[in-house]
Amino acid sequence: MAIKILNILIVLFVPFLMLGVIKKTKAFWGGRYGASVFQPLYDFIKLMKKDFVISTTTSKVFRITPVIVIASVLFAALFVPLASSSAIVNIEAGFVVFAYILSFSKFFSLISAMDTGSSFEGMGASREACFTTIVEPAFFMLLASIMALSGNYTFDSLGKIIENAGGYGVLICIFAVLVLFIMILTEGSRVPVDDPATHLELTMIHEVMILDNSASDLALISWANGIKMLLLSSLIAAIVIPQGLPTGLSVLAYLALMFVISVIIGTIESATARIRMSHVFEFIFVMSSFALIVLSLVVARMFGG
């Protein structure tokens, strides 16, 4: 029980720290001192207090979307294994529920962007919708392959790759982590897919969709985005952190892993530029091909010599 409460607190607060660490890392590589790692939390509180500026073109859809987005992302957290425990709602085929709840939030963020009648936001929405069509099948293929290997259809199967896959275990783990990492970059709208720092509207994807959101709406959406990154990182944690560690150590390992992932994301953002829009598809397709590699490794393990 205590661990579940701890997990809920992690879902609520660690996303701010992850965003803070990413910014700090970028400042470090840029030779700056940078803002405190708590800055995203301060921003959140500041935004919650502000007044709204809302476009006259918009309808109620625009007003309710931030709430739906945060509610569905928080609900999706119930289905994901977090620090040192299985998912709170640990059901078979839980990843389908997880992915479809996130799709639900995406549906609303897409129509909310279109609601403003702005061509910039339409552009962002159209790109975001397009990227999802590449990301989601790869995600499903990856998880279904891993689950076929262990015959366990809950998220617990992620922790059992090594014991089930024998000699292929390490390879499967590496590619699975890579798939999930590219998914974090895409869904969390980080460089090289998207650049959360730029203010040139034409090159942005997720950031441009929320151009017209203000005050608590903007705060909730940014928070939800952070939580989404945390949840996907938790899947990496489920693969990487060995099972059977003592609870305290396992929680520490989890938090350390979140820190490492944030630092890696920050480093990538400092070291590379955003990919040209027409090449972003190719980058995301790398994810599909890695998922295919996992699939073929699983098949090789199950039917190979």
Next chain:
Amino acid sequence: MYSRIFGMEVMNNFFIGILFFILSGFIASLFNKKSKITVLSILCFAGSLFCISPVLNILFGGENLVAQYNFNPVFGPINFVIDPLSAFFIVVICIMSLMGVIYSKGYLKPYLDKVKNINSHLIFLPLLIASMLLVVSCQNAFAFLIFWEIMSLSSFFLVIFESDKKDVLKAGIKYLVFMHISVIFIIIAFALCTINAGGYDFSLFSQSLKENSHLANLVFAFAFIGFGTKAGFVPFHNWLPDAHPAAPSHVSAIMSGVMIKTGIYGILRVLSFYATPSKALAFAVLIISVISALYGVLYAITQHDLKRLLAYHSIENIGIIGIGTGVGMLGLAYGQIQIALIGFAGAILHILNHSIFKELLFLSAGSVYIKTHTRDIEILGGLIKSMPFSAVLFLIGSVAICGLPPFNGFISEFLIYFSMLKCLAVKDFFVLIALLFSIAGLALVGTMAVLCFTKAFSIIFLGMPRSDNATAPKSDSEKSMLFPMGFLAILTLLIGIFPQYVFDVVLKPACFIANTQAIPYDSCANLMQTISLCAFGFIAFTLVLLLVKFKFSNKVEMHQTWGCGYDRANNRMQYSASSYASPFLSMLRPLFKKIFDIEKPKQLFPKSAHFSLHIDDIEEAYVINPLVKFDEWFLSKFEAIQSGNIQSYIKYGLIFLVLIIIGSLFIG
């Protein structure tokens, strides 16, 4: 033959209901213009009550209803048996058709004065419902084909409601041709059964096919092509995207929501005859279904005609139903009865779900059409302000059709995913590969549906109006149109929140198809409970958050949309449907044929310029059209025969008779 005639009196209620349907059109046409459709609705309501009341019990575990009629000495007695599979379809047909009929009151109002053949429309509408009910309850192959044909013909007359329009007539004739090609395959399938079984009754078919599995598979293959054409599986789907836009909205709703499902009914019925399909057949169904689903949703994204878009989505959903059926068949072929049950349960639940949300979407599309007089979504926009109820209902339908929680579409897709995952445990190379790709395929279909419906909803209802058509509506549709839509929307939500009860119901037909007694699958029932709780929690959580948000909202200041410093943005600068779909479509360029119609601006002060883009179905462009061209060419060779000269026609008759006599001499 059936030794025991059970529940004859109860069964009579069913036939009284059908009689109500058949007569309602004739009675309604006697009334004056204003009350015609009200009378029709009341009669159809009564008919539905009569039909549903005796069969409902079967879905909760009651015994089958059987009735036998000895009309015809040649084809044997005609049996009507209502088993769980029939009962399920009867309930779906009655409820969904009734909603369509009620809706037609508001929808047909503008046509009452304009169109002359309104009475024939009102006669064929309930006739279609009655024939569908007879198709799913009749157990005699010969009678089945007769009812099937009545169904096709009555729906044909409904499609060509606005027969003065050339497009409508063309679409109607295409539909007619497709239906008659399909019925040939059904006849072949039934003929093979009849020769083997020595009778027309389905119970005889079932006995003989169980012993002869090669023949059974052949029969299933023919039946799949025949019924699959009705259902709209790729590559037999081509009539669908033409017929649905041509028909009035309530008719497209009934056709897409219910009628094409009779095709699925036929497939499931033939499967239930023997219930041990070969592995190859199971794979074939699975693969065709995945392709149908992907093809349907891909072309839906390319469409800007709202009803055409919805028609392509019917193909997608038929594909999803087919995936469930395919997994069920795989389960049967590999002897995994529990997996088969979940697969079939998913497919059957998706039949119900699709008929609910597709009907909801077609009806909302109709209410948009009645107010704006266009189906082209590119010139709509901002309708949520003038038609808030239609907008919300369309939104509910869109979310449900994308299979997103907490609505009903999610439950059936989840069951299908679950059956596929469970089926991975069959340690077979081909099963593993096929299923892993099907899972990814279904995920792709889901996200493409999201893309398509975010496009459709936001271009029609959100943003600024794009033309005069979009500013035309001053008020929302009439109550008689909104009521059926609201009812369907509530159903989508109820099934999404309480899946466990529906799951119990759909398990009965699933067991029937698999020819097995109900095997409870504990984990699945528990899953449904959990999902129900989660859905409930999710809705409650969201509502509380919304309440908090609007209760404690900070001050709101209205301002125009941020245009990066540009403050003269107008409605023509909005993102359009084609531009929204363009990044995705550009990835899949070879899969369709783009037809551009461009006039570039010329000279210094260009006067006229236009651009339009039309996307053609590749099957139509590369298969159907060449076939038709070949047909025309081939038949033109025989033009010489048709001289118009009566003497030469008599001469042909004479030659023919002589040939027959000579032939019979040789053969005899």
